[in-house]
Amino acid sequence: xxxxxxxxxxxxxxxxxxxxxxxxxxxxxxxxxxTSANATEAVDSSFYGSLRLGADYVDSGTSxxxxxxxxxxxxxxxxxxxxxxxxxxxxxxxxxxxRGDDGVNFNQNEKAGMRQIYVxxxxxxxxxxxxxxxxxWHQYVRSAYFSxxxxxxxxxxxxxxxxxxxxxxxxxxxxxxxIQTEQQDGDSIDQYQLAGQYHNEGLKLQVALAADQQGENxxxxxxLRAWYDxxxxxxxxxxxxxxxxxxxIYKGNSSGNVRLVSAKDSGKVGGVTACADEERSTAGLYxxxxxxxxxIHARYAVNTCEVxxxxxxxxxxxxxxxxxxxxxxxxxxxxxNDTTRLPSTGENMSEMQLGVRFDF
Numbered sequence: 001x002x003x004x005x006x007x008x009x010x011x012x013x014x015x016x017x018x019x020x021x022x023x024x025x026x027x028x029x030x031x032x033x034x035t036s037a038n039a040t041e042a043v044d045s046s047f048y049g050s051l052r053l054g055a056d057y058v059d060s061g062t063s064x065x066x067x068x069x070x071x072x073x074x075x076x077x078x079x080x081x082x083x084x085x086x087x088x089x090x091x092x093x094x095x096x097x098x099r100g101d102d103g104v105n106f107n108q109n110e111k112a113g114m115r116q117i118y119v120x121x122x123x124x125x126x127x128x129x130x131x132x133x134x135x136x137w138h139q140y141v142r143s144a145y146f147s148x149x150x151x152x153x154x155x156x157x158x159x160x161x162x163x164x165x166x167x168x169x170x171x172x173x174x175x176x177x178x179i180q181t182e183q184q185d186g187d188s189i190d191q192y193q194l195a196g197q198y199h200n201e202g203l204k205l206q207v208a209l210a211a212d213q214q215g216e217n218x219x220x221x222x223x224l225r226a227w228y229d230x231x232x233x234x235x236x237x238x239x240x241x242x243x244x245x246x247x248x249i250y251k252g253n254s255s256g257n258v259r260l261v262s263a264k265d266s267g268k269v270g271g272v273t274a275c276a277d278e279e280r281s282t283a284g285l286y287x288x289x290x291x292x293x294x295x296i297h298a299r300y301a302v303n304t305c306e307v308x309x310x311x312x313x314x315x316x317x318x319x320x321x322x323x324x325x326x327x328x329x330x331x332x333x334x335x336x337n338d339t340t341r342l343p344s345t346g347e348n349m350s351e352m353q354l355g356v357r358f359d360f
Contacts, residue, residue: 041082049076051098052147053106054329054355058257060271061347071099071106072355073149075115084121091120091129104258116159126168132161136176140195140208141223141239145286145299147329147355150256152272152313153282153303155241156210156221157250165193172200190214191249202229212247219247237286244279245306251276253303256315257335257351271335271349272313273342275305295319309338317353325359 052072059065077095084090095116100107118131137156144151165178176195181188195208204227212218225239243250252274284301298316317331331353343349 043080043082045078045080047076047078049360050074051358051360052149052355054353056351056353058349058351060343060345060349062345068104069106070104070353070355072147072353072357074098074106076112077116087123089122091118091122091127093118093133126166128164128166130162130164133159133163133165135160135163135210136165136167136178136193136195137208137210137221137223140176140197140206141225141241142208145237145288145297146256146315146317146331147319147327147357148256148331148353150254150258151299152254152256152315152333152335153284153301153311154239154254155243155250155280155282156223156254172198174199185214187214203227210247210249212249214249217246217248219244221247221250233289233291235288235290237288239282239284239286241282242279243281245277248276253280253282253311256313256333257349271343271351272303272311273308273337273344275308275341278308279306280304293321295321305341309340311335311337311341327357328355329357330354 050073052074053070054072055067055069057065057067075095075097077093080092082090093116095114096112097115098106098112100110101113114132116131116133118129118133120127120129122128135157138158142154142156142158144154160180160182162182163178163180165176167174167176169175174197176193178193180190180192182190191211191213193208193210195206197207198205206223206225206227208223210221210223212220221244222242223239225237227235227237229235253272255270255272257271280303282301282303284299286297286299288295288297296316296318298314301313303311303313313333313335315331315333317329319327319329321327331351333351333353335349337343337348
């Protein structure tokens with residue numbers, strides 16, 4: 001909650017002239033009247049953060065394979081709301097990521113990077129937001145299963161700029177739509193997205209579409225995901241992503257295995273190579289067991305490129321919840337590549353992680 005405080009002196013300064021005293025009283029009266037006029041427009045704001053730090057060891061068949069300190073998408077931000085007329089609520093959000101420019105490490109004296117900034121309105125019509133934000137494709141069919149929030153082999157993207165998004169929930173249903181007007185490049189709409197969800201008791205079904213409207217390549221990216229709670233302890237999930245050959249907004253694939261090679265010319269090495277300009281699909285199965293403060297979950301997925309071949313990923317993770325806000329995790333992932341899909345290291349890759357997450 002935002003508070004406005006007005007402080008006045010208990011005694012008048014006797015050395016001041018009458019004119020100065022009068023101006024001070026007038027200024028104070030105006031300030032109090034302005035404060036009173038805006039008292040009904042109180043802004044509810046909350047600061048939040050999520051620190052996700054740890055280390056990994058990547059075995060990629062290179063001489064510099066070693067343990068590396070990592071930042072797993074730590075962030076800080078502010079959410080704000082204000083009540084408006086006619087039952088409307090104004091929304092705003094600003095969020096920064098804390099890791100350095102290399103996209104992996106948390107480094108001293110490096111600037112935070114913008115993750116999200118948007119404004120919006122909420123009412124009976126649903127919620128409308130505009131700005132840089134998590135896209136509905138990610139929210140419905142792509143969001144991560146694991147603590148590193150990267151989760152190999154998923155297609156599409158997490159966030160994007162200049163997105164106008166609408167979402168509405170009622171009964172067991174939730175729907176979303178979005179358009180993007182990102183660049184002055186001759187295309188007023190660079191893409192549009194549609195998504196839907198049905199949720200009833202232990203069953204959740206999700207679908208999404210991202211349609212490329214930019215340039216000559218105007219293909220589609222399709223997504224399906226399902227969840228089922230077998231019991232309070234066991235949950236299973238499955239997903240399928242398919243990108244048409246001429247869908248080129250989000251090229252390639254997301255990789256959880258991201259590392260820095262010490263040689264300066266090598267730059268970043270990902271465990272999954274891209275296969276843009278050809279049809280590509282990803283299918284995965286996931287299972288979770290949670291008992292009290294202990295959780296074990298695993299996922300198997302295969303990414304298939306029409307020409308270049310396949311990459312498969314098997315990942316298992318253990319989480320210990322010390323509270324809702326503080327947890328420790330340890331994980332292992334193995335990536336097996338066809339010879340035509342090997343990363344620049346020329347080897348299959350595996351990764352072990354140990355990390356801590358503290359939300360506040």
